[in-house]
Amino acid sequence: MTTAKRDTYTPETLLSVAVQVFNERGYDGTSMEHLSKAAGISKSSIYHHVTGKEELLRRSVSRALDGLFGILDEEPAHAGRAVERLEHVVRRMVEVLIAELPYVTLLLRVRGNTDTERWALERRREFDHQVAELLKAAAADGDVRGDVEVRLATRLVFGMINSIVEWYRPDGRGMGEREVSDAVVQMVFGGLRKEH
Amino acid sequence: MTTAKRDTYTPETLLSVAVQVFNERGYDGTSMEHLSKAAGISKSSIYHHVTGKEELLRRSVSRALDGLFGILDEEPAHAGRAVERLEHVVRRMVEVLIAELPYVTLLLRVRGNTDTERWALERRREFDHQVAELLKAAAADGDVRGDVEVRLATRLVFGMINSIVEWYRPDGRGMGEREVSDAVVQMVFGGLRKEH
Incomplete structure (x- = not known):
């Protein structure tokens, strides 16, 4: 599951990045900032797909x-x-x-x-x-x-x-x-x- | 394993408090401050027994x-x-x-x-x-x-x-x-x- 930075994001690719970060840092220890950095997209781009990190947890x-x-x-x-x-x-x-x-x-x-x-x-x-x-x-x-x-x-x-x-x-x-x-x-x- | 505050501390009782805090907060997430509060003794009292939290981890x-x-x-x-x-x-x-x-x-x-x-x-x-x-x-x-x-x-x-x-x-x-x-x-x- 390599998740290199990419230009176009789908909810699916965002999910695969999020689950990796949650597993590494723990859900509590993960901020939207961490997710944004790991995904290589801005926080507002993430909010385009989901309401926040809890939705990413729920989907995962x-x-x-x-x-x-x-x-x-x-x-x-x-x-x-x-x-x-x-x-x-x-x-x-x-x-x-x-x-x-x-x-x-x-x-x-x-x-x-x-x-x-x-x-x-x-x-x-x-x-x-x-x-x-x-x-x-x-x-x-x-x-x-x-x-x-x-x-x-x-x-x-x-x-x-x-x-x-x-x-x-x-x-x-x-x-x-x-x-x-x-x-x-x-x-x-x-x-x-x-x-x- | 109840570990109420007590006046006299032995390395043994300190250890039983420390292992409990480490398990609750994670070792990385535990500070000497947390250990001091949980044990109900000052940080300097803890340093009287051990060199720091890593020694408590090692003993545990x-x-x-x-x-x-x-x-x-x-x-x-x-x-x-x-x-x-x-x-x-x-x-x-x-x-x-x-x-x-x-x-x-x-x-x-x-x-x-x-x-x-x-x-x-x-x-x-x-x-x-x-x-x-x-x-x-x-x-x-x-x-x-x-x-x-x-x-x-x-x-x-x-x-x-x-x-x-x-x-x-x-x-x-x-x-x-x-x-x-x-x-x-x-x-x-x-x-x-x-x-x-």
């Missing part, structure tokens, strides 16, 4: 949330046994996280000081809840272990997946998206231990 | 690192098959994380702007490396799956464990330390899926 986290909630609308998230639907959702969560890396990173760092941040946290909780419900259904089917409480298991699975934003860099040298999503699915469902 | 992250490296010196981390040693280390990592919650939280947030932060990151990498070596040995024994690359598996396991600092609160109402460490061991080694 919406993009991450739309990606995540979109998963739940996909056919394989509805069809078949709960455990298979859960596996689909887990794999796609990793794919969306990697495809929308800066947006999901920002979403995960939101802390709740503004209306937009509180709204984003609420939507995250709703998504977590829906995945927890799927896990509960899979446990009721007897397909996943019953000895770990559903809410705790959900938190640990989300913890593993969300931690990917801390180290994954799409630089072409490291691991591919497929290697990471395969690994997460194998670890989450099968665990490390190989039975003899 | 040292406490977390000593806890983590201490695990590797424990008998069960040396004796037996690699997979059993790894299981001990994973369980104890969760226990140390919970026992030293604010200190490990701070360690995980360190970003590397000062010598102390760079040193802490280096020590974290060394710990990660030693756990990865244990995982590699367990894979060589044929006790853990060989289809997930060791470095990636290590990152995902650390991701799951470290994410606990985001939500675990020792308020007595929620989950106990034992429930969390059992769940992590079961998920990491056995995975979610129950085979029929």
Whole structure:
């Protein structure tokens, strides 16, 4: 995501600059001045596109949330046994996280000081809840272990997946998206231990 | 960790206030003024104990690192098959994380702007490396799956464990330390899926 200065700005390119600056400086630590400098356009040009930095935050986290909630609308998230639907959702969560890396990173760092941040946290909780419900259904089917409480298991699975934003860099040298999503699915469902 | 104002300060109580302020404001965002206010003692009283905030950071992250490296010196981390040693280390990592919650939280947030932060990151990498070596040995024994690359598996396991600092609160109402460490061991080694 290189965002060199350019003459013509679209809301899309402005968003990609904003999310980068928010991730580097924190949302609270970002001023319109910082955004203007990073984008290489004047503050008034930014105000031509958006009402202010909170709108840029809302658009950024919406993009991450739309990606995540979109998963739940996909056919394989509805069809078949709960455990298979859960596996689909887990794999796609990793794919969306990697495809929308800066947006999901920002979403995960939101802390709740503004209306937009509180709204984003609420939507995250709703998504977590829906995945927890799927896990509960899979446990009721007897397909996943019953000895770990559903809410705790959900938190640990989300913890593993969300931690990917801390180290994954799409630089072409490291691991591919497929290697990471395969690994997460194998670890989450099968665990490390190989039975003899 | 309530840290009310008190008349006599020890380096230990000062440390518990400092780690709390660092976690709330970020290390960069914390001044000696903030520490003085939170501790309810003068800045010169703080300088009586330490040379400055960087020493408080070093002592705080040292406490977390000593806890983590201490695990590797424990008998069960040396004796037996690699997979059993790894299981001990994973369980104890969760226990140390919970026992030293604010200190490990701070360690995980360190970003590397000062010598102390760079040193802490280096020590974290060394710990990660030693756990990865244990995982590699367990894979060589044929006790853990060989289809997930060791470095990636290590990152995902650390991701799951470290994410606990985001939500675990020792308020007595929620989950106990034992429930969390059992769940992590079961998920990491056995995975979610129950085979029929």
